[in-house]
Amino acid sequence: MVPYRGPFCAPIQGPHSRPIDRRATESEVTLLYMPYDLFGDQAGMLVAANNSVLSGNYATLLIDYISSVETRLPALVANDLPKIVHTIRDMLVTCVTDAAANARNGVNPLTLSAMERVHRYIHSNLGAPNLNPDSISRAMGISRTRLYQLFEASGGVLNYIRRKRLQDAYAALSDTTNNQRILDIAEGAGFDVAANFTRAFIHEFGLSPSEVRKAASSAQPPTIQTDPSPTPTFEKWLRELGR
Numbered sequence: 451m452v453p454y455r456g457p458f459c460a461p462i463q464g465p466h467s468r469p470i471d472r473r474a475t476e477s478e479v480t481l482l483y484m485p486y487d488l489f490g491d492q493a494g495m496l497v498a499a500n501n502s503v504l505s506g507n508y509a510t511l512l513i514d515y516i517s518s519v520e521t522r523l524p525a526l527v528a529n530d531l532p533k534i535v536h537t538i539r540d541m542l543v544t545c546v547t548d549a550a551a552n553a554r555n556g557v558n559p560l561t562l563s564a565m566e567r568v569h570r571y572i573h574s575n576l577g578a579p580n581l582n583p584d585s586i587s588r589a590m591g592i593s594r595t596r597l598y599q600l601f602e603a604s605g606g607v608l609n610y611i612r613r614k615r616l617q618d619a620y621a622a623l624s625d626t627t628n629n630q631r632i633l634d635i636a637e638g639a640g641f642d643v644a645a646n647f648t649r650a651f652i653h654e655f656g657l658s659p660s661e662v663r664k665a666a667s668s669a670q671p672p673t674i675q676t677d678p679s680p681t682p683t684f685e686k687w688l689r690e691l692g693r
Contacts, residue, residue, distance in 0.1 A: 504545040615639040623662040
């Protein structure tokens, strides 16, 4: 852990990511990466708490829990992941709530409220074909100018929507139980021309849609060659994901 033995909030991917602003002496550091989508309803709170040191009893409990998970990795199995993720997520939200409250002095609370509402609306209507600045402005009761200001850091609201749809498309292509044609997935992501979808997909992920689907369909369980036991351990499963 870093010298002050305390976590801090630093969104590193997403519309409100910023460089991490912390100094540390030589030490062991545990980095925890969690999908930004897990905190969709708390977007404004994450902005307010960015680069904040999390402290207090809840932060101590969070440290103890993450350390416990790390220690018990060899005994955990892949099926434990969902509950562990959501437990850490809930604990982080509790810690960040206090940090955000202390950091809001320099942030307009109306901005945070609008940001949270707009993100929630976009996530709930991501598949709607008419999801655009005009429809969002009308639904949220804010001007287009205000909407553009909220998404200035992410390259604009249309860019944010496009990236979210591409991420959903990636998840669909990686799902071996999803039998949709790539063309149908492209249309669901808002692309009428398959070539445009492929071009945007490669630009975002460095792989074509067909390559992602092929990799998912040919993927082997991580225990076939690396783990002789019938149940893969959580630790080895995580290591396989990183290869």
